[in-house]
Amino acid sequence: MENKVAKSAAPSHGEEHGHGPGRYFVIWFILLAFTGLTVWTGRMDLGAGNLPIAITIATVKATLVVLFFMHLSEAHGSNRLVFVVSILFALVMMLGVFGDLLTRNPMSLPSGAPNFDVSPESHMAPHE
Amino acid sequence: MSSSEAHAAAADHPHNPHLAHHFDTIEKQDHAIRLGMWLFLGTEVLLFAGLFLGYSVYRHFYHHTWHQASRTLDLGLGALNTVVLITSSFTVAMAYYFIKKGKTARCALMLVFTILFALGFLVVKSIEYSHKFQEGALPGQFYHFHEVTGPGANLFYTVYFLTTGLHAFHVIVGMSILIWVLARVLKGHFSPTYYVPVELGGLYWHLVDLVWIFLFPLLYLI
Numbered sequence: 480m481e482n483k484v485a486k487s488a489a490p491s492h493g494e495e496h497g498h499g500p501g502r503y504f505v506i507w508f509i510l511l512a513f514t515g516l517t518v519w520t521g522r523m524d525l526g527a528g529n530l531p532i533a534i535t536i537a538t539v540k541a542t543l544v545v546l547f548f549m550h551l552s553e554a555h556g557s558n559r560l561v562f563v564v565s566i567l568f569a570l571v572m573m574l575g576v577f578g579d580l581l582t583r584n585p586m587s588l589p590s591g592a593p594n595f596d597v598s599p600e601s602h603m604a605p606h607e
Numbered sequence: 608m609s610s611s612e613a614h615a616a617a618a619d620h621p622h623n624p625h626l627a628h629h630f631d632t633i634e635k636q637d638h639a640i641r642l643g644m645w646l647f648l649g650t651e652v653l654l655f656a657g658l659f660l661g662y663s664v665y666r667h668f669y670h671h672t673w674h675q676a677s678r679t680l681d682l683g684l685g686a687l688n689t690v691v692l693i694t695s696s697f698t699v700a701m702a703y704y705f706i707k708k709g710k711t712a713r714c715a716l717m718l719v720f721t722i723l724f725a726l727g728f729l730v731v732k733s734i735e736y737s738h739k740f741q742e743g744a745l746p747g748q749f750y751h752f753h754e755v756t757g758p759g760a761n762l763f764y765t766v767y768f769l770t771t772g773l774h775a776f777h778v779i780v781g782m783s784i785l786i787w788v789l790a791r792v793l794k795g796h797f798s799p800t801y802y803v804p805v806e807l808g809g810l811y812w813h814l815v816d817l818v819w820i821f822l823f824p825l826l827y828l829i
Contacts, residue, residue: 565648
């Protein structure tokens, strides 16, 4: 609390204190390295592992961009809240829709959806 | 009581032409501007979240076909565009850094690089699109691509064109904003005490990069 007061009283106001371009270079290199990593792991056949790995790498890259290129790490609390809440609502939308789809009677699903797996063994695509 | 405070605050910054009359101080004005921008970016996240949701649902139903279909996209061009956008995000962050230091010429140079990268992205994307048009890998009823024929195959390309199309539209908008910002930088409108348009143009550009960071693995790699 006292720390925050001291910060806001300092002459450089909150979001505008400077740090060198070195940080931007480091983030840029990390992002390029992660791009290479996601291409490399994306072409491996990891079965069900591919999707979580790709999503994890993308989330790490996005977090780096938001925190350091977009300076959310130094932003006012209200700005952080706005952005985090928008992501939260996107997740709620995903969870709501998949909560519905995954618990439906298969008869009520769109026709011609051969890969809908009621049990993990049953997803044999007819064209294979 | 607040009006006397406002007058006192205005007396502290009598010469700031960028302070609108309805804000007490430039700090409050900047805070409001940034909050407004983040609110807008929040709506952009939700706009794309709808398309990502559509992607997730159809991928769930048709994941064998979609796996085949994603292999027909050009991974090399997709990866190249990822590198281009990440680098443009870096250059626009550097433009922001330089304008805060008062280095107008370097800021302008970084913005020029960013705009060129944006153009490069669109050129690569149009090459990919023209391949897809030739192959007939088109959305909905226009689909006549013979390599992928399972149920849900045309849906992959519908989602592909919708997501990358909306993203490409954002690239065009972002590029236009950065051209406008560049023109104002060259006219000397900005200084270490006033650079909010450079910052907000950069924020929009980073969002374009953010969306692509998710689109690239979901479309090209999964």
